[in-house]
Amino acid sequence: MSEKSKSIPLNTFPSNFGSGIIISKFRVTDLEFDKIKEAHRDDYHIFFLLEEGSGVFEIDFRRFEINSQSITYVQPYQVHRGLSLEEGLFTVLLISTESLHPEYLKLLKEITPANPLQLDTATFSIASKMGDLTSMIFCRQEEKLHNIILRDSCNSLVGFIISQFLLQSYTTDKPSRSETISKNFKLLVDQNFVHTKSPAEYAEKMNISTVYLNECVKRATGQTVSYHIHQRxxxxxKRLLFHSNKSVKxxxxxLGYDDYAYFSRLFMKVTGMTALTFRNKNLE
Structure with missing residues (x-):
């Protein structure tokens, strides 16, 4: 295993692309795959449309086999890497949070973490053609309204992709009050888990009682509020243990714990192993 850095590498969106959007079509032979195999984070959204070929990707310790006519979405700051990629053709879209339509941004937060999406031929063909059109617009930087046209075209593609993710979990029933509260709670946890640890603090942020919050989350997910906080x-x-050489302390x-011993007990309780055991187990 290569020597770990003091922190997980973070790629920021290139400053020379003022539109906050990059889209292009590649073949596997065009890639510097050694870089892709190194675990890293990005501060932007990635959509990977695989037209031909297959591969294995890892996103936050979950490995996925991806095949042709699939779309993979990686949200900002997820730790990911490509483990293998057979000869193939694909389109990659990189887009900053600022360039996304606010409603699409909200929906992306709700569907994350999302498994790779396998589409039928007709549906993938639409996504692929939308990607091709957006790529052509991306290259026509001399257009007077280039950034606006590109952003609109790109958001149309993202909207179509989101609609396919939503179809996978489609239900004719209107979300219950418990499901809505649970969804909002999990979004809050993702934003505040470093500084906010107790169920009561989240209940206060949501202007409901702790008992009611726990009741709703338990009904919607089968797990308690504390369970979801601890999992996040x-x-x-785990990201830091595996992808950096920072000490457990x-x-x-x-992660907001002055009491190192308490954190160690929490990790043991959730995973069934110590933090150092987890790290050593993954030193392959």
Whole structure:
């Protein structure tokens, strides 16, 4: 295993693309795959439309086999890497949060984490053609309204992709009050887990009682409020343990725990192993 850095590498959106959008079609032979195989984060959204070929990707410790006519979405700051990619053809869209339609941004937060999406031939063909059109617009930078046209075309593609993700979990029933509260709670956890740890603090943010919050989350997910808070904290700890050489004590502090021993007990309780065991187990 290569030497780990003090933090997980973070790629920021290239400053020379003022539109906040990059889209292009590649073949596997065009890639510097050694870089892709290294775990990293990005501060932008990635959509990967695989037209030909197959491969294996890892996103936050979950491995996915992807095949042709599939779309993979990686949200900002998820730790990911490509483990293998057979000869193939694909389109990659990179888009900054600022360039996304606010409603699409909200929906992307709701569907994350999302498994790769396998589409039928007709539906994927539409996405592919939309990607081709957006790529052509991306290259016509001399257009007077280039950034606006590009953003609109790109958001049309993103909207179509989101609609396909939503179809996978489509239900004719209107979301219950419990489901709505649970969804909003999990979004809050993702934004605040470093500094906000207790169910009561989240209930206060949502202007409801702790008992009612726990009741709604338990009804919607089968798990308690504390369970979801701890799962999010431990996910971040796993990212840092695997992809950086920070000590367990440093990671505990970064995640808002001054009491290193308490953090260690929490990690053990959630995963069934110590933080160091998790790290050593993954040193392959």
């Amino acid at each position: 904290i431990v996910l971040e700890a 440093e990671i505990a502090a970064e």
